[in-house]
Amino acid sequence: MALPIHLAGTHWETLHPPLLEAGCYAVDPEPYGPPWRQPDEVGAREAAKRGRFAPFGALSDGPSGTVLLAPGDMRGTGLIMERTGGYCMGIDGRDGPNLACLSCDLPVGTRMDDCGCWQVVRLVPQAVVRLPAPPERPVMEWAELLATGALRHRLSDYGDIPAGAALAQVVVAAGGAPVEAAPGPVAELLGRALGSLLPAGEAALRLDLAGPGFGEPAADLALVPVHPQTGDLWQPRTGTVPGPVLVPMDAALWADLAFPPHRTRLPMVGGLPAGVERDDPLPPHPQYPVQPSMEAFRYTLARMPAVAEPWLRTIYDRGC
Structure with a gap:
């Protein structure tokens, strides 16, 4: 499956669920694991070669292409007890590979399950051998x-992370121009943040949703879903030329905006007859409005070459 956008952030001091569903795997193209180096040690040119165009935490000198799995999918490995350091609730991978093969005792991967970490196993690419198996999904x-x-990936309390990543994509696509979010779910999710990051103006670019089963409303910028298996961006079948600029968004978050459960499951007209009591749960309503994660916003921007543009670097350096 495509690398989950949830890697863009976490919630501090919170136990997280597994990053991937059982039976799935993903490959992270970025280096991961110790030794870690600070941006000033590496330099801007070397950091850019690694896909980091603005300073955002330490850079890894670990291997690229680690294979990600749900911890429950691991077999034939055991913990290396001397490498199980963590913050307070589990293992955070700070000591490097902490899983060893039970047959040969060689380190093969890193398990992480501490607070503030998505539960995941990262297999060292050199330790992975592809064998014949049943056809992939x-x-x-x-x-x-x-x-x-x-498309619904049970975002639960973590919808702010893909929202922050989408916010970064919108800001870059706007090129510094003002953006007006379409009334409804898009404005509720991104309108306030866009108003604080971008200038106001009469010639604002209109931002709306577009995608499968939703249609292609008239807009300058269109939030469209990324396929959860392939990572491909949804493409309109037909449309005017040049058409809107397509802005990628996590498919689960896109589905929650395009077809919000607490809005689409209500009856269109009328209600229950007098004297009849409801005996099924009410449609789910969000407990509080989701706000984009600024950590995920900066994480995403730091990996986009456009962040080097002065106007965008100013936004990035503010920390927002």
Whole structure:
């Protein structure tokens, strides 16, 4: 499956669920693991070669292409007890590979499950050997993803992370111009943040949703879903030329905006007859409005070459 956007951030001192569903794997192209180096040690040119265009935490000199799995999918490994350091609730991987093969005792990967960490195992790419196996899960078409509910990834309390990543994509796509979010879920999620990051003006670019089962409203910028299996951006079948600029968004968050459960499951007209009491749960309503994660916003911007532009670097350096 595509690398989950949730890697863009975490919630501090909170136990997180597994990053990936059981039976899935993803590959992280970025280096990961110790030794870690500070940006001033590496230099801007070397950092850019690694895909980091603005300082954001330490840079890893670990291996690239680690294979990510859910911890429960691991077999035939055991913990290296001398490498199980963490903050307070588990292991955070600070000591490097902490899983060893039970057959040869060689380190093969790193398990992380501490607070503020997505629960995941990162396998060292050199330790992974691809063997014959049953066919991989077929790639689902967009219509099938919608019909089966596969776009809903149970974001729960972590919707602010993909929202922050989407906010960064919108700001870059706008090129410094003012943006007006379409009324409704888009404005509720991103409108306030966009108003604080970008200038106001009459010639604002309109931001709206577009995608499978939703249509293609008239807009300058269109938030469209990223396929959860392939990482491909949804593409409109037809449209005017040049058409809106397509802005990638996590598919689960996109589905929650395009087809919000607490809005689409209510009856369109009327209500219960007098004297009849409801005996099923009410549709789920968010406890509080989701605000984009600024950590995920900066994480995403730091990995985009556009952040080197002066106007955008100013926004980035403010810390927002």
